[in-house]
Amino acid sequence: MKDGYTTPDGRVIGDVVMEMKNITLKFGGVTAIKDISFDIREGEIRAIIGPNGAGKSSMLNVINGFYHPQEGEVWFRGEKRGPMKPHQIARLGIARTFQNIALFSGMSTLDNIMTGRFTKMTSGLLAQAIWKGKAEREEVENREVVEKIIDFLEIQSIRKTPVGRLPYGLQKRVELGRALAAEPKLLLLDEPMAGMNVEEKEDMSRFILDVNDEFGTTIALIEHDMGVVMDISDRVVVMDYGAKIGDGTPDEVRKDQAVIDAYLGVSHD
Amino acid sequence: MSASSALDTFAQLLASNATRFKDRPAYREKEFGIWQSWTWAEVAKEVHAMACGLVELGLVPGDHVAIIGSNRPHLYWSMAAIQCAGAVPVPVYQDSVAEEMAYVLDHCSARFIMAEDQEQVDKVLEIGDRLQGLDRIIYLDPRGLRKYDHGKLISLSDMQELGRKAGNTAEVEARSNALTADSPCVMLYTSGTTGRPKGVVLSNRNIIETARATCEFDHLKTDDSILAYLPMAWVGDFIFSVGQAYVSGFCVACPESADTMQHDLREIGPTYFFAPPRFFEGLLTNVMIRMEDAGRFKKWLFDHFMNHAKRIGPALLDGKSVSGMDKLKYRLGNFLVYGPLKNTLGLSKVRVGYTAGEAIGPEIFDFYRALGINLKQLYGQTEASVFITQQPDGEVRADTVGVPSPGVELRIDDTGEVFYRSPGVFVEYFKNPESTASTKDAEGWVATGDAGFIEPDTGHLRIIDRAKDVGKMANGAMFAPKYVENKLKFYPNILEAVVFGSGRDMCTAFINIDLTAVGNWAERNNIAYASYQELAGHPKVYDMIRAHVEEVNASVAQDEMLSGCQIHRFLILHKQLDGDDGELTRTMKVRRRIIEEKYADLLGALYDGSPSVFTETEVTYEDGRKGKISATLTVGDAATVDASAQVAAQ
Numbered sequence: 044m045k046d047g048y049t050t051p052d053g054r055v056i057g058d059v060v061m062e063m064k065n066i067t068l069k070f071g072g073v074t075a076i077k078d079i080s081f082d083i084r085e086g087e088i089r090a091i092i093g094p095n096g097a098g099k100s101s102m103l104n105v106i107n108g109f110y111h112p113q114e115g116e117v118w119f120r121g122e123k124r125g126p127m128k129p130h131q132i133a134r135l136g137i138a139r140t141f142q143n144i145a146l147f148s149g150m151s152t153l154d155n156i157m158t159g160r161f162t163k164m165t166s167g168l169l170a171q172a173i174w175k176g177k178a179e180r181e182e183v184e185n186r187e188v189v190e191k192i193i194d195f196l197e198i199q200s201i202r203k204t205p206v207g208r209l210p211y212g213l214q215k216r217v218e219l220g221r222a223l224a225a226e227p228k229l230l231l232l233d234e235p236m237a238g239m240n241v242e243e244k245e246d247m248s249r250f251i252l253d254v255n256d257e258f259g260t261t262i263a264l265i266e267h268d269m270g271v272v273m274d275i276s277d278r279v280v281v282m283d284y285g286a287k288i289g290d291g292t293p294d295e296v297r298k299d300q301a302v303i304d305a306y307l308g309v310s311h312d
Numbered sequence: 313m314s315a316s317s318a319l320d321t322f323a324q325l326l327a328s329n330a331t332r333f334k335d336r337p338a339y340r341e342k343e344f345g346i347w348q349s350w351t352w353a354e355v356a357k358e359v360h361a362m363a364c365g366l367v368e369l370g371l372v373p374g375d376h377v378a379i380i381g382s383n384r385p386h387l388y389w390s391m392a393a394i395q396c397a398g399a400v401p402v403p404v405y406q407d408s409v410a411e412e413m414a415y416v417l418d419h420c421s422a423r424f425i426m427a428e429d430q431e432q433v434d435k436v437l438e439i440g441d442r443l444q445g446l447d448r449i450i451y452l453d454p455r456g457l458r459k460y461d462h463g464k465l466i467s468l469s470d471m472q473e474l475g476r477k478a479g480n481t482a483e484v485e486a487r488s489n490a491l492t493a494d495s496p497c498v499m500l501y502t503s504g505t506t507g508r509p510k511g512v513v514l515s516n517r518n519i520i521e522t523a524r525a526t527c528e529f530d531h532l533k534t535d536d537s538i539l540a541y542l543p544m545a546w547v548g549d550f551i552f553s554v555g556q557a558y559v560s561g562f563c564v565a566c567p568e569s570a571d572t573m574q575h576d577l578r579e580i581g582p583t584y585f586f587a588p589p590r591f592f593e594g595l596l597t598n599v600m601i602r603m604e605d606a607g608r609f610k611k612w613l614f615d616h617f618m619n620h621a622k623r624i625g626p627a628l629l630d631g632k633s634v635s636g637m638d639k640l641k642y643r644l645g646n647f648l649v650y651g652p653l654k655n656t657l658g659l660s661k662v663r664v665g666y667t668a669g670e671a672i673g674p675e676i677f678d679f680y681r682a683l684g685i686n687l688k689q690l691y692g693q694t695e696a697s698v699f700i701t702q703q704p705d706g707e708v709r710a711d712t713v714g715v716p717s718p719g720v721e722l723r724i725d726d727t728g729e730v731f732y733r734s735p736g737v738f739v740e741y742f743k744n745p746e747s748t749a750s751t752k753d754a755e756g757w758v759a760t761g762d763a764g765f766i767e768p769d770t771g772h773l774r775i776i777d778r779a780k781d782v783g784k785m786a787n788g789a790m791f792a793p794k795y796v797e798n799k800l801k802f803y804p805n806i807l808e809a810v811v812f813g814s815g816r817d818m819c820t821a822f823i824n825i826d827l828t829a830v831g832n833w834a835e836r837n838n839i840a841y842a843s844y845q846e847l848a849g850h851p852k853v854y855d856m857i858r859a860h861v862e863e864v865n866a867s868v869a870q871d872e873m874l875s876g877c878q879i880h881r882f883l884i885l886h887k888q889l890d891g892d893d894g895e896l897t898r899t900m901k902v903r904r905r906i907i908e909e910k911y912a913d914l915l916g917a918l919y920d921g922s923p924s925v926f927t928e929t930e931v932t933y934e935d936g937r938k939g940k941i942s943a944t945l946t947v948g949d950a951a952t953v954d955a956s957a958q959v960a961a962q
Contacts (some may be wrong), residue, residue, distance in 0.1 A: 052459055053459060054459070186345075187344065190344035190345045190346075191344060193344075193345070194344055195455075199345075199568045199569045199571070199572050200571035200572045202345065242933075249456075252456075253455060256456065256458055256459065257455060257456075
């Protein structure tokens with residue numbers, strides 16, 4: 044494997060964090076993913092794109108450990124990863140958002156983001172019930188982290204608003220907040236811009252770049268919107284019918300004939 | 313700092329406050345959900361470190377330093393630091409798009425710029441190559457700026473650190489001591505309803521003497537508090553949050569973000585509060601909408617006690633005698649309705665409240681007075697360091713703007729224009745001696761540009777309209793657009809109105825609906841709409857607005873002089889008038905001429921009798937990009953009252 048690289052804007056990308064080796068995933072007779080290999084490096088923004096049904100979400104679910112591929116290996120930080128439960132994955136430092144928002148709609152923004160701190164809460168049921176000692180200390184620490192996220196995402200004005208009452212774009216932002224609350228090393232975003240208008244997309248792009256910049260979080264995202272993907276990612280994997288048809292920087296992918304034919308449409312030059 | 317005990321400059325005031333008020337809170341800001349406080353002694357230290365840092369970075373006396381950002385304690389401190397370093401702070405409207413900012417930054421040849429965050433830094437960098445003298449951009453919030461070229465950029469905290477290590481305290485003290493009452497204190501750009509903004513230079517004497525006199529007028533003390541939420545580039549904010557705060561030592565609280573202002577207001581509960589009429593109108597509209605949605609009993613309780621309050625409340629505030637029974641009932645109402653309502657609005661502790669800038673609807677004004685909130689009116693402008701007239705406690709009315717503020721002389725000339733002379737009168741317009749000369753005469757009298765008169769019995773000033781807007785219609789009848797617009801805007805459903813008619817044979821109007829009020833009304837009446845534009849064009853909305861216009865016509869008809877100003881035809885605009893499109897000033901005043909030019913097609917339709925008109929309008933988004941929206945607008949006809957039929961008959 045080659046070493047890390049430097050992005051055009053001067054960020055230094057480090058070693059491989061996660062490596063997918065010859066992954067094949069089948070649901071009964073349907074092959075969702077066919078023999079795909081790629082890696083994700085420390086500090087980069089890595090996108091997975093492809094037309095509808097290309098297997099993008101399945102891929103994300105494999106990274107996330109939710110699906111277990113029939114063939115191939117997933118390596119995380121130099122270790123081969125076996126089948127794991129979602130909460131075990133979370134403790135490894137991997138957090139995600141969902142394509143269809145999965146928040147507690149009756150709870151406030153603050154409480155929703157607080158749930159993202161779940162892995163950092165270790166005090167027992169009794170301690171939490173009587174609210175003394177460790178439980179109290181933990182709550183204060185966790186609240187501080189959450190408040191910083193609220194400030195970061197500029198959602199102070201909806202701190203106490205039940206998320207069910209928020210517009211879609213803001214709910215997406217709250218969901219990102221909850222994922223950030225876990226202080227992930229690797230953040231997985233499933234179509235973070237789906238259903239957004241131009242302004243909301245721009246805001247979200249800004250936040251994704253800022254998360255990467257401020258916290259050094261490695262980000263893997265699936266996205267439909269080509270413009271957004273090409274603007275914000277460092278490297279792109281292109282999938283079509285479950286197979287990988289391209290992998291490289293946005294410029295390389297844009298010029299790749301197979302990608303143009305399959306996804307971007309035939310060039311008119 | 314200095315041996316003299318005079319308090320002629322902000323450097324001296326700050327040093328004195330650091331010992332006099334020492335551990336009392338000077339500034340508060342909500343950060344990460346918790347209110348943080350800084351005492352006067354701490355503020356003095358922070359300011360000193362900033363001043364040393366500025367000197368270390370090469371700021372020289374007489375430089376201009378632009379400040380671009382929302383109300384944040386650090387930005388307020390930077391103003392004092394800039395003064396201590398011998399330079400002049402120039403706060404700039406932070407919501408200006410880059411183009412507008414370019415003019416101001418270039419005009420004042422700012423060498424240093426204090427920018428709040430990435431958004432503002434980006435704007436400055438965008439126009440950077442046009443700013444010849446620009447040396448340094450100092451930013452407060454480092455977020456997103458790490459990857460920027462730091463040749464010119466430095467963070468505010470790094471600058472302070474630089475200052476603490478620099479060891480140039482003596483230099484900073486020498487510079488502060490060299491300042492006098494006549495040194496420039498601040499330069500503020502007028503919002504400019506016409507033409508380019510002008511840089512108004514105000515001296516230490518202007519600000520400090522005005523602040524001192526007005527603090528005394530309203531008995532403002534160190535235990536008072538305000539919420540600083542209006543643009544820092546507006547003279548009022550400078551007087552309230554800097555001038556009066558330094559003079560009386562009260563505490564200035566900064567909201568967490570612009571969107572949380574209402575919530576922060578409630579938590580802080582300021583005792584001294586200023587808001588433009590627009591704010592009070594919006595608040596009242598919200599209250600009324602929520603009462604419409606409340607249960608029958610609550611609604612009855614509210615209506616019943618509000619009726620009582622409207623009768624008794626203002627009298628109680630003015631200290632007039634009220635019968636025992638009425639007083640008792642008011643107290644009960646206070647317990648059940650007024651108290652909780654004031655608490656929800658965040659106005660329970662307000663001891664002195666002011667509104668200014670535009671006329672406020674009498675009903676809106678009385679509503680707040682009835683609740684027991686001491687809301688008063690003042691009249692002022694940038695050139696006067698705000699205060700020209702204000703209402704003393706006990707002499708408050710909706711239709712006047714009060715008596716001359718302490719130290720202010722008033723004069724009305726033959727044409728009816730109001731002139732004043734006061735210690736607050738500005739030094740000059742920066743780099744614009746012609747305008748200075750045409751505004752301020754040799755004896756120090758300043759033309760306000762407003763037409764008005766002084767009531768002989770009470771000595772209160774009443775403002776009619778902008779002098780240059782008052783015109784004549786084709787048949788010679790008097791035309792005062794603001795007078796009619798204000799009547800229209802007093803309806804919660806109407807956000808903004810622009811009346812035309814100068815030199816024409818009849819008056820017409822553009823109307824902007826208030827989306828909150830009309831949206832709620834639509835919801836209650838099962839009217840479906842997908843956008844602002846669709847709602848604005850809905851026939852039922854036209855019917856409702858027509859009813860308002862006709863009521864206004866009836867009311868205008870009663871005034872003999874102005875009965876010609878009744879509105880014959882109107883249309884509801886498909887977009888809100890916006891500062892970004894240049895239609896409003898940054899202080900939300902209508903720019904008549906620009907609107908007239910931009911919507912010439914619509915105006916034509918109002919006068920040529922066509923029933924509808926197609927239009928395409930360019931809009932500017934917040935980031936300065938432009939787009940287009942198009943619509944077909946209906947022109948509505950409104951009935952007028954007889955009195956006008958005689959005047960307007962052809």
